[in-house]
Amino acid sequence: MSDNLTTLRKLDPVTFEVLRRGFDYACERMSQVLQKASFSPIIYDMVDFSSAVFDPDVELIGQTANCPVHIAAMHYSARASLAKFPRETLKDGDVVILNDPYLGGTHTPDVTLTTPIYHNDELVAYAVSRAHWTDVGQSMDTHVAGEGFRLPPLKLATGGVLNRDLMDIIKNGTRTPQYVEGDVQAQLAALWACRDEIRRLANRYGVEVMREGMREILDYTQLRTQKAIEQIPDGVYDGEDYIDSDGYSEEPVRIKVKLEVKGDRVHVDLTGSDPQCLGPINSPLANTVSAIYYSLKFFLDPQAPANAGMYRQIDFTIPEGTWLNPIWPAPTLGCTTAASSKVTGGIWSAIAKAIPERSVASTYADANWFTASVMDPETRENHVFSDLPAGGWGGTPFSDGMHVTMDPLGNCQNLPAETAEMLFPLRYNSFEMITDSPGAGKYRGGAGVRMEVEFVGPGQIITMESSRTREGSPGTNGGGFGSRQKQLRRKTDGSLESVGGLDDEGNWLPQMLGGVQFRPHESFVFESGGGGGWGNPLERDPELVARDVRNEVVSRERARSDYGVVLTDDLQVDLKSTQQARARH
Incomplete structure (x- = not known):
């Protein structure tokens, strides 16, 4: 496979790199526009949003480094939107909105907008913006219906003209109507910014060259991911983590991870994880898959371009009916912020057994x-x-x-x-x-x-x-x-x-x-x-422990009990006493 990927390259390195950065820059422009134009502090100050561009096959080709848990879930939302509104029915300026956790969304406050990008009437890409709205009427509930309005794919705009009836329904369903329309307009502006940048690339290089660039950057990331996986010893590695409770029971909710590395592929198996819960920590499939991808990205060549080429080397088994692939109407409000963290914890504990020197x-x-x-x-x-x-x-x-x-x-x-x-x-x-x-x-x-x-x-x-x-x-x-x-x-x-x-x-x-x-x-x-x-801890440089005590990161008492480091009255290391204390440990 790697030899084939190498020989199929057609673009010269300069054109390849300009296109690769061009796709990422289109997303950076999206994020700049959204952050500057939005009305909600959770967007403009807390940066809880993500921007991405996809090829005509809805494969991720560019993104900004916003929320990793959003990015690898966004193609699920985009594909769900296109299943409702097929590509041949969409025109320039059409925008589809969606936030349903069971149709590629994450939790209900994360609202995704998708629009096609055309060049001379030819589809060349999709721009996708996902932003966390301050409020969609959510509350802690045992049914997803209690987590605020849940939009299936709907036309938010047609030919660039906002659907006022839908906008009014949305504003009626939130505690913060003063923010929502401004945030919607900011997300639309972000989509148009991406459209402008992609069209500039198409005007400069032509559609065929741009498509070749899309194909080659995916292959390039795939190749680098293959080589990174090959550096991990083959084997099966177990890991686990847990959420303290689902809020309605005092029992912990556990994730079980089996990580199988074989050659240049990784298989993540979550079989054995707990069943779906009454409380709102359940993670819909798109969210769990996204967490798997970004958790592995840390160890699979983090410097490789972030795109769907990495996904090609990762397989997963996530049994339906577990809390990591729940069945409607299980509540999902804490999926991005709680469940995804436990996916990371479980995968990282497995990785620690495979490559302890890099864990x-x-x-x-x-x-x-x-x-x-x-x-x-x-x-x-x-x-x-x-x-x-x-x-x-x-x-x-x-x-x-x-x-x-x-x-x-x-x-x-x-x-x-x-x-x-x-x-x-x-x-x-x-x-x-x-x-x-x-x-x-x-x-x-x-x-x-x-x-x-x-x-x-x-x-x-x-x-x-x-x-x-x-x-x-x-x-x-x-x-x-x-x-x-x-x-x-x-x-x-x-x-x-x-x-x-x-x-x-x-x-x-x-x-x-x-x-x-x-x-x-x-x-x-x-x-x-x-x-x-x-x-x-006994191998820590005593001078670093003393510095931590002076900076009030570590107390003097814990310096001695945890690190075996004894300090003088002026918080300098007492070398003789430290050597004796560490010997007793």
């Missing part, structure tokens, strides 16, 4: 996405906002884990306190790294964060998914666990009570939250977890 310890393994409402006490107006408090990544074979960084599922950002306080009746009272949250290791994990949001008026957590509240993120190759995540309420007298997860007495509450009420001036406090450690 990475677990991240805090969740997006911790929450949506909340708060009433302005003066105007009585209700506001809805979202946030994504990040945590620590795991240690690697060559470096410490990153502090307070979004889970691998997305390149999103937290909601800036300045934006939140300007738009909503809120106060962000803290956003600080947590000492001793990283897992210990030769290369420690990254730190989690303590976030405290005060509701100026009456408020509630509408929905929140989280995990890692029973135990922290595991380390690898002898590394320690990161800290547990915590969900708390600070009352007006300053006292704290647990609203999810473990309290100080060891009592545990389900960590999937819905409808948690807050009185005026009560605060929601969330502590995100640290990443797992990599390698034996």
Whole structure:
């Protein structure tokens, strides 16, 4: 196969590279337009959206580095849209909208727009924009119908003209109508920006050369992926992870992974994972497949162009009726932000057995996405906002884990306190790294964060998914666990009570939250977890431990108990005492 891929190249290297970057640049333009023109903070500040361009066969050929969990699911949405509106019926300026999790969507707030791109009446590509809308009427429910409006493929625009009736229905189904139409217009503008860039390429090189470029970039990524897989020893490797609960039961929900490497192919088998759940953590097929792809991308030549060429070398078995391939009407609201993280955790734990020298310890393994409402006490107006408090990544074979960084599922950002306080009746009272949250290791994990949001008026957590509240993120190759995540309420007298997860007495509450009420001036406090450690903590350079203590990443007590490092009063390494302490360990 690899020899065939090499000999079939027709384009010279310069043309090939210009086209490859041209496809990616078209997506970059989409993202720039969407971010600058959107109305919702979750889009323009938190960057919870993705942009992609597909060839006429709906194969991914270009993208921006937005949300990986979106990208590899978008072709499912595009194909579902084209099944309803076949390509021969679509005209320039026609746009199909869809957010149904069971028709290629992820969770209901992720809304996908697809449009064909023509050059001289000839179909040359599809532009696809997926963005997380602030609210589609979602709540925590046991039926997908309770998770907001669920749109099958519908014509949002015909010939560039917006379907006003559909737009009115959509606005009636959201708590934030003031945002929705502006966000729709921004997504449409993003599609037109992609169309303009693809047409420029077609004008410059001609349709046939551009199509050859599409074929060759897919083959190129496939070839690089083949070579990367061949570097992993053949074998069958098991892994697992779990979500603490589905919110309606106290039982963990588990993923079982069997990773088979054979030659230049990988087969991911999720047989043995738990059945679909009552609560909203179920992951529709498109979301699970997307999580498989991006989780493997970290180890299968991450520098190769990100396109569907990688998909050709990966097979999967995902039994229907499990929580990772549920049957309607199982709720799916936490699929992108919770379930996909566990797919990553399970695959990475299997990879650690295949290539331990290249393995990475677990991240805090969740997006911790929450949506909340708060009433302005003066105007009585209700506001809805979202946030994504990040945590620590795991240690690697060559470096410490990153502090307070979004889970691998997305390149999103937290909601800036300045934006939140300007738009909503809120106060962000803290956003600080947590000492001793990283897992210990030769290369420690990254730190989690303590976030405290005060509701100026009456408020509630509408929905929140989280995990890692029973135990922290595991380390690898002898590394320690990161800290547990915590969900708390600070009352007006300053006292704290647990609203999810473990309290100080060891009592545990389900960590999937819905409808948690807050009185005026009560605060929601969330502590995100640290990443797992990599390698034996006793092998960590004592000077690095001392630096962590000085920077308040690690406490003096944990420096001694976890790392065997003894410090002087001025926080310098006491070499003799350290050698003795490590010998006793």
